[in-house]
Amino acid sequence: MIFQPLEVSGAFLIEPEPIPDERGFFARLWCQHDLEERGLLGRIAQCSQSLNTRRGTLRGLHYQLAPHAEVKVVRCTTGAIYDVILDLRPASPTFKKHAAVTLTAENRNMSYVPEGCAHGFQTLEDRTEVFYLISESYRPEHARGVRWNDPAFNIPWPPGEKILNERDRTYPDFRP
Secondary structure, eight states: OEEEEOSSTTOEEEEOOOEEETTEEEOOOOOHHHHHHTTOOOOOOEEEEEEEOSTTBEEEEEEEOTTSOOOEEEEEEESEEEEEEEEOOTTSTTTTOEEEEEEETTTOOEEEEOTTEEEEEEESSSSEEEEEEESSOOOGGGEEEOOTTOTTTOOOOOSSOOBOOHHHHTOOOOOO
16 A cells, blocks of 8 residues: 555545456555554544435535544545545644545545544545545544535635535534
8 A cells, every 4th residue: 555645744645556467456455554554543443335326415524522533544436526634633733724635436545534634525426435444433422523615724625516414514614
């Protein structure tokens, strides 16, 4: 696996390294040792999946508060997403900055979202599926979010219709 640092401190784009042969290829997508060797959290407590039926579906930006702050590794298994990591750690050198990558079923890349960062994405195709490896179990009492278009962050999302649920649409303005 190849780890490319992103603009948010501690966030990475993870590229698999396929080993091809006459049958196709084999690639490692998760290795606790490889993550921990880089000082990253390699524990998995939960795996989740989302199906997004329409292009323009926007989920996020979500995170969990300590002591249940979570690391996420995100992969698009069908379709394509514009994937966003937003740094909400006040002591971080990249506080309130974001990183964005395009994850597709074809490129097979993944994003590593560190603790204290919010995560969200917008689908670029109909019938897009996203798979998540998460370091903590979901705790609704610790779940939080920030609005996708909050002026405090100025995230440039892809053009076009945005399909959101009520919760994601109505998060209040960010207050550190």
